[in-house]
Amino acid sequence: MPSYHEDELEVLQNGKSKPDICAGIGLPPTKVAAMVTKEQEKPLGERRKAVLRQTLMVIFANSGVIGSGLAVAMPAVTLKQFQDENEPIYLNPSEASWYASINTMACPLGGMLVGYLLDKIGRKRTMLINNIIGIIGWALIAGAFQKDKESAYIQILIGRFISGVMIGLFCSPTGVYAAEITLPKIRGKLLLGTAVALSLGILSMYTIGYFIRDSWRLISTICLCYQILCFLMVIPMPESPSWLMQKGRAEDSRKSLKFFRGIDKNDFTTYDEFETEFSQIKKTSQIAANDEKQSLLTSLKEPEVYKPFLIMLGMFAFQQFSGVVVVVVYAVQIAVTAGVQMDPLLCAIFVGLGRICTTCCLGYILETWGRRPAGMVSGSGMAACMLLIAASSWFPVILQHAPFLPAVCIVLQFMFSTMGLLTLPFYMISEVFPQKVRGVASGMTVCIGLIMSFLVLKIYPTMVDALGNENIFAFYGCVALLAVFYIYFILPETKGKSLLEIEEYFKTGKFPTANQPIENEMKEVFIKK
Structure with a gap:
């Protein structure tokens, strides 16, 4: 040996x-x-044991986001059954639009609550509450057995509304949690966990709907069982060391940071790197404590808060009005109206597969290309796909020579959106806001973004009746093209930057140089390679 x-x-x-x-x-x-x-x-946080722990906890945290994806995509696979006049619960077009969109109307409520919950009870307990809310929502939908159609419909809407609250609550905690337990070098990959989980949930719902086409109750029951499992997975997760320190629980914060840096609890060796990082968390929390009584409205006067707030609102606006969420919720219906010559549910599965494949590659794309190039390629690709779908309706001769063009464009549109416009806003809200308002500001940003989502989804059927599908596709394509210019001129590049460097950029208008100390002499510990 x-x-x-x-x-x-x-x-x-x-x-x-x-x-x-x-x-x-x-x-x-x-x-x-x-x-x-x-x-x-390697730094402690990038060694094998530490990375394994961080990755596993982020997976547990994002298990509930899969449930959110299931809730988002449910109308795509169940609307056909609800709109069948022979079914006991038949929904007219107006009722169907409420069924499809009411969860996004509830999402802002979750978005408003999430900031308070993140700061008051912590990241872990917020995720536990999220899963409990999801369990209640799915239970109400699955248990709608009333013979009276109106009563069953109201119960389903309440269940969908509660599921929407869950979706709003899940948009921020997992990203904030991942950002606070990792170092910048691997933060980007783990922050993508939320996007991957949401994509996996949507794909799972499309797949379930492909095999179960005539029982929305069975689909809801499967989702209920999964949400219970998600609740159990969150229980063993440690709380974020940053939040624990902010609440004055220094010893618990140290234990948590030791876990995420791969140090055993019985290892009392002094690691200079660990002590430096722990000291930084303590200093950052002290500053946050001094500003604790400052409301978001007051903080919005500061450039490091209002600048990222406005930029992220712009990103959410382009995300919603480019039709990204409409394609998710109405995937099957859009496949039919676009002239796709295959099983629309099978087309939806291909859409989901394309999205999850792109999401899995997104970490490499964002860390290699950067946020801005990925966003610009995303907007350009989405615009091209939507305009091609519109052109195939304006000029039917195109379909004679390329009958599969609409199906290919729908799948590619989903992949391009995942590369940037769909994921970047959720990805970046976890890194652009300063810690003192990160929970509240990210929650409020998501809240406003989800209000936009509700409006877009609710008026989509009306817009189709008024303008026609081909003109709607052209409108979405033009908005995606405008997003390219917005990203080029407005969105800053955050690739490879620490959270404090990003905060300094919004405060001063430029990133600090390598030899320039950041205010309060605090820098995150990481090694640029």
């Missing part, structure tokens, strides 16, 4: 009382030593 130096043995043990012998089997001592040295050179 090869021999190791004490420092090598310590790394192979990885905090255990016995070394991981498997780590050295079949490898020469020089190679093992090189592996050990490479691991030791």
Whole structure:
């Protein structure tokens, strides 16, 4: 058996009382030593054990977001059954539009509550409450067995409304939690967990609807069981060290940070890097405590608050009025009206697959290209797809030569939207606001964005009747094209920047240089490679 130096043995043990012998089997001592040295050179938060812990907790946190995706996409697979006149619960066009959009009307309520809950009871407990709300919503929908159609319809609407509150509540906590437990180098990948989870939830609903086409109650029951599982997954999660410190629980904050940096609770070794980061969390929390009585309205007078607030509102406006959410909720119906010559539910599954594949690659795209290039490619691609769908309706001869063009454009539109306009606003609200208002400001931004979403979804059927599908597609394409110019001229690039550097940019109008100290002499600990 090869021999190791004490420092090598310590790394192979990885905090255990016995070394991981498997780590050295079949490898020469020089190679093992090189592996050990490479691991030791990484910051604590980027080592294998720490990354595994951070990733696992972010997965647990985002399990509930999958439930939100299920709720968002449910109308796409159940509207056909509800609009069948032979069904016990038949919905006329007006009732169907309320069924499809009422959850987005409730989302702003969740958005308004989430900031208060994040700051008052913490990230973990907020996610627990979110899942309980989701369980109640799905239970009401699944339990709508009344013979009276009106009573059942009202109960379904209440269930959809409550599910909308859950969606609004889930938009911020997971991103804030991920941002506070990770270092900048891997933060981008883990922040994408929310987008991946939402995409997975939408794809799951499309898939369930493909196999279960005539039982919305069974679909609701499956979702109810899943939401209960999500609640159980949040229970073992540690609270964010930043929030614990902000509430004066320094020892609990230290234990939490040790967990996320891969340090065992019984390891009392002093790590300079850990102590530096812990000291920074303490300083940041002290500043936040001094500003604790300052309301969001008062904070909006400060450039580091109102600038990102207005920029993110603009991003949400382009997101909603480019038809991103309309395509999600009305995917099956849009596939039919666009002239797709295949099973519309199967087309919806391809749309969901395209979105989740793009989302999984989004971490690489955003960290390699940056936020701005990804957003501009997204807007350009969406505009091209929507205008092609409109053109195929204006000039039917196109479909004679390319019958699958609408299906391809719908799938590509979803993939391009996922690359930027759909995900960037949710991605960036977790990093552009200063910590003192991060919870409230991100919640309020999402709240206003979801109000826009409700308006777009509610008026979509009316717009189709008034303007026609092809003109609606052209309108969405033009809005997506305008978004490209907005991103180019307005949106700052945050790739590779620490949260404090981003805050400094909005405060002064420029990012600090490598040798320029940030105000209060605080920088996040990370290594740029």
